[in-house]
Amino acid sequence: MHPHFLTQFSHNIKLRVTNHESQLENFNQSMTALETVKQYYNCFNNKDYQGMLSLLDDGIRHEPNQGEPRIGKGLFTEFLKHMEDCYDEQLADMQFFIGENGIGIAVEFVVNGRYLQGEEGLPAAHGQHYVLPAASFLEVKSDRITRVATFYNLPLWIKLVS
Numbered sequence: 560m561h562p563h564f565l566t567q568f569s570h571n572i573k574l575r576v577t578n579h580e581s582q583l584e585n586f587n588q589s590m591t592a593l594e595t596v597k598q599y600y601n602c603f604n605n606k607d608y609q610g611m612l613s614l615l616d617d618g619i620r621h622e623p624n625q626g627e628p629r630i631g632k633g634l635f636t637e638f639l640k641h642m643e644d645c646y647d648e649q650l651a652d653m654q655f656f657i658g659e660n661g662i663g664i665a666v667e668f669v670v671n672g673r674y675l676q677g678e679e680g681l682p683a684a685h686g687q688h689y690v691l692p693a694a695s696f697l698e699v700k701s702d703r704i705t706r707v708a709t710f711y712n713l714p715l716w717i718k719l720v721s
Contacts, residue, residue, distance in 0.1 A: 663696065
């Protein structure tokens with residue numbers, strides 16, 4: 560064999576191993592992100608709000624379906640308290656999707672809920688039940704959730720509780 564061929568072959572093998580190690584590192588990071596997000600939603604369904612908060616980065620960016628983003632655990636804590644007062648929800652049929660970067664997780668689910676307390680600009684609440692499809696997009700860095708963006712069809716929800 561030609562010595563140049565062996566040098567090139569050796570270089571190609573090193574590149575392949577390096578690329579696979581990088582892909583494995585991203586995969587392992589994705590598993591950690593996925594596990595973190597699954598734990599977050601498990602806490603949600605168990606109404607373990609302290610557990611949810613423990614998984615958030617101090618600078619969490621919460622992007623609600625309506626309104627301005629909230630930045631920080633303090634504002635997210637206020638949001639959780641408000642949600643607890645107004646809604647009783649369980650998430651079902653959860654499907655998780657891992658982004659290519661290993662830090663982004665998308666979650667599709669069905670919200671099984673009960674409307675407990677009315678909010679300004681929304682129909683009056685009297686314990687109406689609803690089933691509503693929704694989705695969230697989360698980012699996880701260093702085992703902490705740094706972003707939660709949730710989307711659902713507000714006109715459909717209004718129709719369901721009216």
